[in-house]
Amino acid sequence: MRHLEGVSDAKVNFGAAKLTVSGEATIDELEKAGAFEGIRVRPEHGQPETPVSFWKQKANWNVYASIVLLITSLLFAGVAGMDHPATTIGFLLAIILGGYSLFQKGFRNLATFTFDMNTLMTIAVIGAALIGEWVEGAVVVILFAISEALERFSMDKARQSISSLMAIAPKEALIKRHGEERSVHVSDIQIGDVMIVKPGQKLAMDGVVISGLSTINQAAITGESVPVTKDIADEVFAGTLNEEGFLEVEVTKRAEDTTIAKIIHLVEEAQAEKAPSQKFVDRFAAYYTPAVIVLAILVMTVPPLTMGAPWDQWIYLGLATLVVGCPCALVISTPIAVVTAIGNAARNGVLIKGGIHLEEAGGLKAIAFDKTGTLTMGTPAVTDIITFSRAEHDLLSLAASLEKSSQHPLASAIMRKAKDEQIAIQDVFEFQSITGKGVAARIDDVRYYAGSPDLFTELNIELTASSAEMIDQLQTDGKTVMVFGTDLGIEGLIAAADEVRPVAKSVIRDLNQMGIDTVMLTGDNERTATAIGKQAGVTEVESKLLPEDKLNHIHRLREGKKHIAMVGDGVNDAPALAAANLGIAMGGAGTDTALETADIALMSDDLSKLPYTVSLSRKALRIIKQNISFSLGLKALALLLVIPGWLTLWIAILADMGATLLVTANSLRLMRNDKKHPDHY
Structure with a gap:
């Protein structure tokens, strides 16, 4: 394809079954250039082909025909004898039909002195025919063809992880233009168009809600099992399901820039990138194949030349x-596991x-967490209301009235609490912000103050011993305390804190049980950091850190030979994310930066995906190691049969096919995680 006129480069991603061509070429030209490999090409955004059942695929027809010929020839041989010309022709036709694609590749490789599995099989089958082992030659070819068909089947299964993602978003949407509603293909939808989404429909584009209220099932993008309520100004994603309300959504991204499109693109790139173990296998195979050829030559020649053994027996061996x-099983041992695991993770909201x-x-030994927005919710919430001279309801009403004009984050927390409790807000006069x-403000001719304990000290309003003790205790617990009172004395305390995420404690516990140290890195003061760290259950807390301090701490952990990941939001923690062995971003669905900068993006703000990811990765590593052991172990056992002269072509191909089947079935176990919610890792 690279030699086509107008084409500057061509790359094939086998994991995604995708061809990327730089330059210009027609589909017919590309298919003609790839005819040797039987490549079929269709445009990426074109109409997908109707999936054909594995058993009905054209690539398998030759296998069926050769099996029929082999059985017919064996039955005929029982009547006319193995030496009858018709029997020999039947076996020969079975070999040619079953091994057609194999011989194509094998002869081409022989011409260029390229030695791979196709070359080895071609030599072996031709050799078997030359020494009169027609039956075994035909059986070997058929079993090899079946083995290759099973490889295709397993890769198709693994690729479904991408194709299922592609099918998530609708190809058309109902768009309101010039006062009319019309169905428009996603490629023709423009930024700024208004998309109508009825209950039970999937969203075709990313956008912002401009009218309506509904719950959206975002499981396809973020892996969240619980639907999320969406109101005006909330962001929504293509491929998510509108459950109950009627929505009007302003489109904010083109079809190729939607979150789901980016996920698909990144997953395809990820599946094309070779893992370290895969690179090792490729390097090993480069030496392994020539070594096998040398060993085969030695088996054929050494016993006859040194011990006078029969040539035909040892050529056969x-x-x-x-x-x-x-090396069939060895070559697919890693990529099929990697492709399956990455696809499984993507469907469960982990990129x-x-x-x-x-x-x-x-291989992680430690995970460092940013505090705000990662281990905590990121916004303060009222945790305690303590009153001295009036009802809690009245104190909250007073506090909300004072704070409604303030821009402080703690004021927002009090306003949210008052709204949740349906507290009435009173009119205030002579409002004053004390930087x-x-x-301070006047309510019903009484001047009220709300602020830090230091404000009341400056105003010479005395804190009682009990109130001072309560303030100290709340601050020790990592909470920020606001004092409320008048010139005559203190009337109550309201404490607020950035609350630890509900799942944080269980996630940290699970990670610690998996043998992973957990570290919290924060710019907060030591007292607050210690309190939050204690609630979350992390093994180490580092406070008062500037961004460069976080970076230095990551470096120190790595120098201590700890394999470390950093979990943050992908923006403020970018240096630390980059410095860690693994950068993990929270909430990747809403931020392009997280998708682009992190090595792993948790598509929702759901920490429970973290132990799931580590667990999936460890399972994938175990399976890769098992696959390599299976593929090499079975071959080693079969080769040992050469010594007593027991190895036959039947046993040889069954050992090769058995290893391929084992590797394939073992790798596809990684798909089982999507049978249950990823939280149940």
């Missing part, structure tokens, strides 16, 4: 050695951006 040595990052997650300390 040498051919069987070639078949055993086919892993390459095989290398998948393997890194499995850095609090606010």
Whole structure:
């Protein structure tokens, strides 16, 4: 394809079954150039082909025909004898039909002195035919063809992780233009168009709600099992399901820039990127294949030349050695596991951006967390209301009335609490903001103050011993305390804190049980950081850190030979994310920066995906190691049969096929995680 006129480069991503061509070429030209490999091409955004059942695929027809010919020839041989010309022709036709694609590749490789599994099999089958082993030659070809068909089946299964993502978003949407509603293909929808989404419909584009209220099932994008309420100004994503309300959504991204499109693109890139273990296997195979050829030659020649053994017997054993040595199972041992695991993670709301990052997650010894917005909710909430001279309801009404004009985050927390409790807000007069300390205002001819304990000290309003003790205790618990009172004395305290996420404690516990140290890095003061760290259950807390201090701490942890991940929001923590062995971003669905900068993006703000990711990665690593052991172990056992001269072509191909089947079935176990919610890792 690279040699086509107008084409500057061409790349094939086998994991995604995707061809990327730089330059210009027609579909017919590309298919003609790839005809040797039987490549079929269709445009990426074109109409997808109707899936054909595995059993009905054209690539398998030759296998069926060769099986029929083999059985017919064996039955005929029982009547006319193995030496009858018709029997020989039947076996020959079975070999040619079953091994057609194999011989195509094998002869081409022989012409260019390229030695791979196709070359080894071609030599072995031709050799078997030359020494009169027609039946075994035909059986070997058929079993090899079946083995390749099973490889295709397993790769198709693994690729479904991408194709299922592609099918999530509708191809058309109902758009309101010039006062009319019309169905428009996503490629023709423009930014700024208004999309009508009825109950029970999926969203075709990313956008912002401009009218309506509904709950949206975002599981396809973020992996969240609980639907999320969406109101005006909330962001919504293509591929999510509108459950009950009628929505009007202003489109904010083109079809190719939607979150789901980016996820698909990143998953495809990730599946194309080779994992370290895959690179090792490729390097090993480069030496392994020539070594097998040398071993086969030695098996064929050494016993006859040194011990006078019969040539035909040892040539046959040498051919069987070639078949055993086919590195089919070894070559697919890693990529099929990586492709399956990354696809599974993507469907469960975890975007892993390459095989290398998948393997890194499995080897983690420590995970560092940013505090605000990662271990905590990111916004303060009222935690305690303590009254001294009036009812709690009245104190909250007073506080909300004073704070309604303030811009302080703690004022917002009090206003949210008052709204939740349906507290009435009173009119205030002579409002005054006291910078850095609090606010003051008159309500019903009484001047009230709200602010830090220091404000009341400056105003010479005495704190009682009991109130001072309560303030100290609340601050020790990591809470910020606001004092409320008049010139005559203190009337109550309201404490607020950035609350720890509900799942944080269980997630940290699970990570610690998995043998992973947990570290919290924050710019907060030591007292607050210690309190939050204690609530979350992390093993280490580092406070008063500037961004560069976080970076230095990550470096120190890595120098201590700890394989470390950093979990943050992908923006403020970018240096630390980059410095860690693995950067993990929270809430990737809403931020392009998180998708682009992190190695792994948790598509929702759901920490429970973290143990799931580590667990999936460890399982993938175990399976990769098992696959390599299976593929090499079975071959080693079969090769040992050469010594007593027991190895046959039948045993050789069954050992090769058995290893391929084992590797395939073992890798596809990684798909089982999507049978249950990822929280149940």
